[in-house]
Amino acid sequence: MYTLDRSLIANLAPFAGLTPQDLDHILAKARPARVAEGRPVFEQDAEAHSFFLLLDGHVRVVKTTADGEQVIMRYVSSGQLIGIAKALGRSSYPATAVAAVDCMLLAWPSEAWSELTLRYPGFAANTYKAVGERMEEAHDRMVELATAQVDRRVAHALLRLAKQTGRKTDEGMLIGFPITRQDIADMTGTTLHTVSRLLTAWEYLGLVKSTRKKVTVVDAERLQEHVGG
Amino acid sequence: MYTLDRSLIANLAPFAGLTPQDLDHILAKARPARVAEGRPVFEQDAEAHSFFLLLDGHVRVVKTTADGEQVIMRYVSSGQLIGIAKALGRSSYPATAVAAVDCMLLAWPSEAWSELTLRYPGFAANTYKAVGERMEEAHDRMVELATAQVDRRVAHALLRLAKQTGRKTDEGMLIGFPITRQDIADMTGTTLHTVSRLLTAWEYLGLVKSTRKKVTVVDAERLQEHVGG
DNA sequence: CGACACTTTGATCCGATTCAACCATCGTGG
DNA sequence: CCACGATGGTTGAATCGGATCAAAGTGTCG
Structure with missing residues (x-):
């Protein structure tokens, strides 16, 4: 077993303000993953067993309605967290995430979430800021769709x-x-x-x-x- | 100066799991407010000086676009928090909140937010759960508007x-x-x-x-x- | 090279907006 | 107390933005 290098994540927004030791400890729980273009990272309504950091590539987040219509909720770029269902009190993924190109990710088991946020309040704050931004984006799109x-x-x-x-x-x-x-x-x-x-x-x-x-x-x-x- | 009775908020979702002492301490920082039907509780883009708990009534949350079109983002019922811009790392309100009927509210200065969430992790968790629910609602409406x-x-x-x-x-x-x-x-x-x-x-x-x-x-x-x- | 995925373009149709006029209800002040 | 203006609601007719239906063109990959 090898060790992931902390330089992978040191400069990314979710981990801003954390010490090298913190980063190493966080990385120790992560597992790298590769997802080929067109393949899902996780699927809507499946149990949220992991959350992810997109290291490289682009991911499309898609919701499918009961009658088969699709809506692309957003595109995720590298450096962002996805699948953080647990952060918002959910136990299943609300949408499907599909690799728009070949992707490199890190995956953590969902159980790690509460430990990480408890131990690193800065990490929690960074995350909730990102959630706030997504919320705003969602609201802007609602307004646009409506008008x-x-x-x-x-x-x-x-x-x-x-x-x-x-x-x-x-x-x-x-x-x-x-x-x-x-x-x-x-x-x-x-x-x-x-x-x-x-x-x-x-x-x-x-x-x-x-x-x-x-x-x-x-x-x-x-x-x-x-x-x- | 009078004291607000803790029974006002004891059974509300945002304060679930808090002790009577916690509630008293939280209430000590609150100030009651009345807003007449049709009057704003807070306005879009204004500095987010306070957050609120709707004790009684209904509030309409409205976004207005640059060219004057309006979209009602949601209706808030009693027992819910509104104007929690600070929780999502914002310093101004993203929308206007208007009393749909005469309303009773409690108001806290925004500075109290970080203190409350730090001191009462249960309060923070309750709030983020609510944020997650709103996020889901927003997504559902996006899908509906799009399809x-x-x-x-x-x-x-x-x-x-x-x-x-x-x-x-x-x-x-x-x-x-x-x-x-x-x-x-x-x-x-x-x-x-x-x-x-x-x-x-x-x-x-x-x-x-x-x-x-x-x-x-x-x-x-x-x-x-x-x-x- | 053939199959498949993606793209273009024309023709038609329809849901919903827009334009326009009128009616009903409420609150207010003379 | 009633008249009047304001706010909210209804309904018809005309119009149009986009969806739908249909067919053919083009790039890509196995």
């Missing part, structure tokens, strides 16, 4: 993803993982047809550029304005 | 309100506070016109009954089925 037209919702989704995960290329900000028209539709509550039409229209206007599973935001400001922001 | 038709969204809103706040009458469950067509529209992301049409149609079918600012769910099961549940 904004489809074009605005799609534009905002692209702008958010480009900002959060974009890599600068000579054409603009390329969203940092493969994403289909269907995925975008599932984030915004519309259909792949409408997303396709919007993207072609925007490409024609020079606002975005896209190919199979790749979307680049060419001109964020004009895209923003174009949908009225 | 369900207007009639289903309106029906679910009414069923939820009837269950949470309803008072049994000889006609069914009467929603426990005055609510207008516009309010229902603001909860579900539609217009007062559509809500009005739905309510008249459902009244004709014997599913609901409504007059000015009052809505009664007559037959919850059939209403549920009618929108496909």
Whole structure:
């Protein structure tokens, strides 16, 4: 058995303010995991046996309704915790998490949660701050879903993803993982047809550029304005 | 100066498991407040100077967008905490809270938050459990807004309100506070016109009954089925 | 190269908003 | 106490944003 190096997590937000000893102790309970693109990290309604830290990659968090409709709740980038059901008093996962690309994670057994938060109040505070941010994000999306037209919702989704995960290329900000028209539709509550039409229209206007599973935001400001922001 | 009686809060979820002494100490820091129907308890973006416990009444939590559109995030019933911005690492209120009827509240200065959670871990746990529940609620509404038709969204809103706040009458469950067509529209992301049409149609079918600012769910099961549940 | 996953585009349809007008109920002040 | 303005509610007609239905095109991988 090897030892995980603390440099893996030392600079990540959830562990801000912890000592090297703390980090080592926390890492001692973790187990590394690899999840291939398209495979689940955990599944909706399954018993929440573990929580995870995404070290590298991107994960899509999806809720599926009783009648089979899907909604993408959010995309998780590296450095963030996922599956922290226990932190919010749940014993099962509220959604499915799917690797959007090949991912590296650390996994802790859920029982470790209460011990870690008790022993490291800073860790708990960091986590609840993150929960607060997610809550706010959720509220913002609720407002948007309730009031904004489809074009605005799609534009905002692209702008958010480009900002959060974009890599600068000579054409603009390329969203940092493969994403289909269907995925975008599932984030915004519309259909792949409408997303396709919007993207072609925007490409024609020079606002975005896209190919199979790749979307680049060419001109964020004009895209923003174009949908009225 | 008088003393607040601990029986005011002894049986409420946020204070479950605390001793009488704990309760007295917590109450010593609280200040009672009355807010008349239609008046704000706190306002969006204002500095979060206090958090509150709703002792009696109903409060509507509303977000207003830059372009003046309103969305009702939730209704708060008595016994619940509101305005706990500090618990989630915020320094301003994310929304406006308006008294839906005349309300009685207790108010604590925000600085008391960290002291209370540190001294009473049970209080903290109770709170985060509640936060988890709200998070889940928010997610459910996101899914619903993204996938369900207007009639289903309106029906679910009414069923939820009837269950949470309803008072049994000889006609069914009467929603426990005055609510207008516009309010229902603001909860579900539609217009007062559509809500009005739905309510008249459902009244004709014997599913609901409504007059000015009052809505009664007559037959919850059939209403549920009618929108496909 | 063939199969499959993803994308585009046209045509049609419908739910829900918008526009418009009117009615009902409530509270207030002359 | 009644009149009047304000707030809340209803209903019809026109319109339109997007979903749905349908079909064909294109890139990718085994």
